[in-house]
Amino acid sequence: MKLLTVASKIQADNILNPYLNIFEKEDLIIEKCISKCGDFYLIDYGLDKNNNKKNRDLKDMFKHCIAEGIADIIIDKYQENIIDRLLSYNLYYFDKEERDKIKTNTIEYLKKDEFVNTEGITYKISKRARVLKSVIGFFEENDSINLEGFINFRLKYYLEAIEDAIDKNIEDYFAEKEYKEFIKILQYFVDIQEPKREIVHIIFKNSRYKLIDEKRLAINNELIEELSQELSEIDINYDDLLISSLITIAPKKIVIHIDNISNNNDIINIIKNIFQNKVTVCEGCDLCLSDLSHPFKGY
Secondary structure (H helix, E strand, O other): OEEEEEEEOOOOHHHHHHHHHHHHHOOOOEEEEEEEEOOEEEEEEEEOOOOOOOHHHHHHHHHHHHHHHHHHHHHHHHHHHHHHHHHHHHOOOOOHHHHHHHHHHHHHHHHHOOEEEOOOOOOEEEHHHHHHHHHHHHHOOOOEEEHHHHHHHHOHHHHHHHHHHHHHHHHHHHHHHHHHHHHHHHHHHHHHOOOOOOEEEEEEEOOEEEEEEOOOOEOOOHHHHHHHHHHHOOOOOHHHHHHHHHHHHOOOEEEEEEOOHHHHHHHHHHHHHHHHHHEEEOOOOOOOOOOOOOOOOEO
């Protein structure tokens, strides 16, 4: 009795074998014939005529086991092939190193984002569970499956999820590239500036900050005030003002004092990237515990 035919461009036999172990444990013999037709490998599964089980129940159980294997093949094997194909088509003008980086980031993103919204339903379902459901539904009406055709015509939602992941990671790649170029420009400005302070201490409290020098004098000189007035005329935020102030001062060393690093992680990373080995984060001192309302003596 014929059970199922699986056609694919990859050799799926060894991958699917472990999903059929349950039949060996029940001493049920599943016959298979492997052949090749053009680019496709064909696996014809059949039921040994000597078994005494109900054929219909056995066939349904067999299809469910194979469906489990096919779902994993699609997620583990075909997903990377699909990403390669889409990147080659859409990013042909990128060099190999750029495509490889976007590919790696996309794969990692898809691993983290394991859930997709179901159509017309607000809750989420895992990608594998939805692919498995699609395969099982297909087997209810078919005794053969072409994996490439099934993916292209029955898993459009899955292809769209991969395309969305690629688009996001292309955007992230360009954003990261622009960020690195921007940081290089700021580093250049720092390098050509004459240092106006030996040390600048930055005291962060509740997303606010205060700058003091090595003598613990508040840095509120006319230069910073003038810069603040200039920047207030354009759309610039509090963090931008801090970065601009530090570049203007161009200190030889920066010490960061902070009560909660997670609240200011982005701005701290930017400061580190611009000033690099000039930056240290204090592990705890009286300045870390100080109140910004404390009257540091200014110029």
